[in-house]
Amino acid sequence: MSFRLRWLAPFLAFAFLAAGRAAESREPKNIYLLKQELKSYVDSGHYMQDIAAVAADATKWIEQRVAAAKPGERLALILDIDETMLSNLPEIRRNDFGYVPPSWSAWVRSGQAPVIAPVREVFRAARRLGVAVLILTGRVESDRAGTEANLRAAGYDGWTQLHFKPDDAKETTGAFKAAWRRRFAAEGWTLIANLGDQETDLAGGFSERTFKLPNPFYLTK
């Protein structure tokens, strides 16, 4: 290395580091591109395949657990509704992945949400095996009529309990659901499986196994 290069080296190193730092942009991913990813996840069939894989695991577990049940155990499956039993994708896509509260409420009241068929298979397997289905939803009490009609139209029949949040609820959906599971356990239910699309459907315990369905569309606290 010549004398001149040796003298320049620290300055060159500093210049490269500075350039590198400037290149580390903190710009989040472009929202248009994210929406394209969501659409292709759904349209490719991968979303439904991912759901089907989780649902198959849940059914397998329920079958094993029923086979190993002790006399007198009251076995139950916990289910969530939105993006678990029913799909809101028609509404979500109509609003280009935006959440528009009045539009969402009208959609829920309309009872038009299509079934998520792999979860209906879990539901039917549970019923066939004598496992009670206890449904907990972040939907509110005033959504009850539209929701029950929607579930029946989607082919769900024979749930044991269905609980909605009060219209004026202050607590999070996660806290509401965990409190109900605690109560179910206290009432003598053995909660063998809990299936939902949000971490808050599953956090807080009181079920032997949890099954997380994909939902890259929104987050519920």
Ligand SMILES: [Mg+2]
């Ligand atoms: Mg949900």
